[in-house]
Amino acid sequence: xKKLSIHQHLPAASQIISGCMGLGGHWDQQPYSxxxxxxAQQLIETSLAHNIxxxxxxxxxxxxxxxxxxGQVLAKQPDLRAQMIIQSKCAIRxxxxxxxxxxxxxxxxxxQSVDGILSRLGIEYLDVLQLHRPDPLxxxxxxxxxxxxxxxxxxxxxxxxxxMNHHQIAxxxxxxxxxxxxxxxxxxxxxxxxxxxxxxxxxxxxxxHNFCAGTLEHCQLNGVQIQSWGSLAQxxxxxxxxxSQSDAANGHATNAEKIRATAALVATLAAQYQTPPDALVxxxxxxxxxxxxxxxxxxxxxRISRCAEAVQIELSRAxxxxxxxxxxxxxxx
Numbered sequence: 001x002k003k004l005s006i007h008q009h010l011p012a013a014s015q016i017i018s019g020c021m022g023l024g025g026h027w028d029q030q031p032y033s034x035x036x037x038x039x040a041q042q043l044i045e046t047s048l049a050h051n052i053x054x055x056x057x058x059x060x061x062x063x064x065x066x067x068x069x070x071g072q073v074l075a076k077q078p079d080l081r082a083q084m085i086i087q088s089k090c091a092i093r094x095x096x097x098x099x100x101x102x103x104x105x106x107x108x109x110x111x112q113s114v115d116g117i118l119s120r121l122g123i124e125y126l127d128v129l130q131l132h133r134p135d136p137l138x139x140x141x142x143x144x145x146x147x148x149x150x151x152x153x154x155x156x157x158x159x160x161x162x163x164m165n166h167h168q169i170a171x172x173x174x175x176x177x178x179x180x181x182x183x184x185x186x187x188x189x190x191x192x193x194x195x196x197x198x199x200x201x202x203x204x205x206x207x208x209h210n211f212c213a214g215t216l217e218h219c220q221l222n223g224v225q226i227q228s229w230g231s232l233a234q235x236x237x238x239x240x241x242x243x244s245q246s247d248a249a250n251g252h253a254t255n256a257e258k259i260r261a262t263a264a265l266v267a268t269l270a271a272q273y274q275t276p277p278d279a280l281v282x283x284x285x286x287x288x289x290x291x292x293x294x295x296x297x298x299x300x301x302x303r304i305s306r307c308a309e310a311v312q313i314e315l316s317r318a319x320x321x322x323x324x325x326x327x328x329x330x331x332x333x
Contacts, residue, residue: 004225004291004293005181005182005219005220005223005224005225005226005291006181006182006225006293008181008223009158009179009181010054010085010127010128010158010181012053012085013053013054013085013293014051014052014053014054014085015286015293015310015311016052016054016282016293016294016295016296016307016308016310016311017052017054017055017056017087017227017293017294017295017296018043018044018047018052018054018055018056018295018296018304019056019229019295019296019297019298020040020043020055020056020057020061020066020067020070021056021058021061021062021066021297022066022297022298022299023036023039023040023043023061023062023065023066023069023070023299024036024040024061024062024063024064024065024066024067024068024069025062025065025069026062027062027063028063029063031065032062032065032068032069036065036069037069037072037073039069039299040066040069040070040072040073041073042299042301043299043301043304044070044073044080044084046301046304046305047304048080048083048084050304050305050308051308051311052304052308053083053084053085054084054085054087054293055070055084055085055086055087056087056088056089056184056227056295057070057086057087057088057089057117057121058088058089058090058092058132059088059089059090059092059113059116059117059120060092060094060132064116064120067088067117067120067121068120070121071120071121071122071123072122074121074122074123075122081123084127085127085128086121086123086126086127086128087126087127087128087129087130087160087182088117088121088126088128088129088130089129089130089131089132089162089184090109090110090113090114090117090129090130090131090132091103091104091105091109091110091113091131091132091133091135092132092133093109103132103133103134103135103136104135105131105135105137105138105139105142105143106139106142106143107142107143107145107146110131110143110146110147110150111146111149111150114126114129114150114155114156115155117129118155124154124155125154125155125156125157126155126156126157127157127158128156128157128158128159128160128181128182129147129150129156129158129159129160130159130160130161130162130182130184131159131160131161131162131164132162132163133162133163134161134163134164134168138172140171140172140174140175141175143172143175144172144175144176147159147176147178148176148177148178151178158178158179158181158182159176159178159180159181160180160181160182160183160184160224160225160227161180161182161183161184162183162184162185162229163184163185163186164183164185164215165211165212165214165215166212166214166215166217166218166219167212169183169215169218169219169222169224170218173222179222179223179224180222180224181223181224181225182224182225182226182227182293183215183219183224183225183226183227184227184228184229184295185211185215185226185227185228185229186228186229186230187226187228187229187230187231187285187292187294188228188230188231188232188233188281188285189233189237189262189266189281189284189323189324189327190230190233190236190237190259190327191230191233192324192327192328193211194211194215194216195324196211196328197211197212197213198213198216199332199333200333201213203333205333216290219290220289220290225291225293226290226291226292226293227292227293227294227295228285228292228293228294228295229295229297230297231281231282231285231294231295231296231297232278232281232282232296232297232298232307233281235278236259236263237259237262237263237266237277237281238263238266238276238277238278238280238281239263239277242256242259242260242263254329255329257329258326258327258328258329261326261329262323262326262327263277265322265323265326266280266281266323269315269319269322269323273313273315275309275310275312275313276306276307276309278303278306278307278310279306279307279308279309279310279312279313280310280313280315282294282296282307282310283310283313283314283315284315284320284323284324286310286311286313287314287315287320294310
């Protein structure tokens with residue numbers, strides 16, 4: 001397995017990230033419970049036991065309860081912090097008395113958000129802070145000064161972005177003296193836009209994909225680690241029941257047909273590689289030369305254990321393409 005870009009800045013980083021969005025209970029105002037703290041403890045212990053030391057949060061996850069439950073584990077076992085790389089995200093604001101759901105890169109909001117994250121987690125610094133979604137009202141100089149101040153204060157070691165294209169990354173980087181170390185985007189056997197733009201270059205069939213061509217190449221050229229969210233596609237290729245989906249046009253298989261065919265192929269190849277289907281789905285992402293660092297969103301200890309096996313797999317070129325073509329539901333042009 002090739003070295004990840006993130007290792008330039010965080011040498012001890014694991015190749016898989018444990019996502020914490022499922023911690024803390026429901027997306028409501030009910031407080032987290034002891035059961036939720038125990039769930040966080042299981043996630044942490046299982047992840048670390050399988051050499052997954054990178055944990056992904058966001059200030060909005062279960063309205064802050066995910067960070068709080070995680071922080072309670074750290075409060076009881078403070079020695080765990082030294083074994084971890086902790087990342088969180090900010091800038092999404094939900095509807096409130098001031099306005100609708102929105103994104104906010106203002107100095108006041110980002111600074112306030114970081115203080116809140118650190119307080120909920122009960123830690124002194126974040127290894128990585130990511131800006132969760134692009135803010136159209138971003139004032140470049142203001143944001144750059146804010147991030148520089150957060151680094152100088154010791155509250156944040158490194159900075160990344162999430163759901164940004166390469167133009168947005170380059171624009172932000174132009175005002176910063178420190179590197180943007182990561183970009184987190186949706187990538188999976190179900191979400192193929194990141195591949196389709198390249199394969200369908202100059203082909204009208206690629207015009208509807210919501211992914212900016214050149215983003216992967218920019219990140220590879222500039223040492224920006226690609227992290228994938230939604231990596232397991234909510235389990236639809238590794239055992240989850242598949243609902244009926246609408247038909248696709250132009251002779252493509254229906255969504256349900258594509259999913260069923262891909263799930264069957266995943267099962268077949270998993271048996272051939274003697275690995276769990278969850279691990280094979282992740283290995284498909286990790287086989288790409290961009291050295292994608294997948295985030296797994298499960299809180300199930302058994303599934304975390306299965307996913308951890310992905311680092312041992314390197315798919316053949318033929319099997320990688322077989323999965324890709326099956327998942328897209330049509331042969332390549």
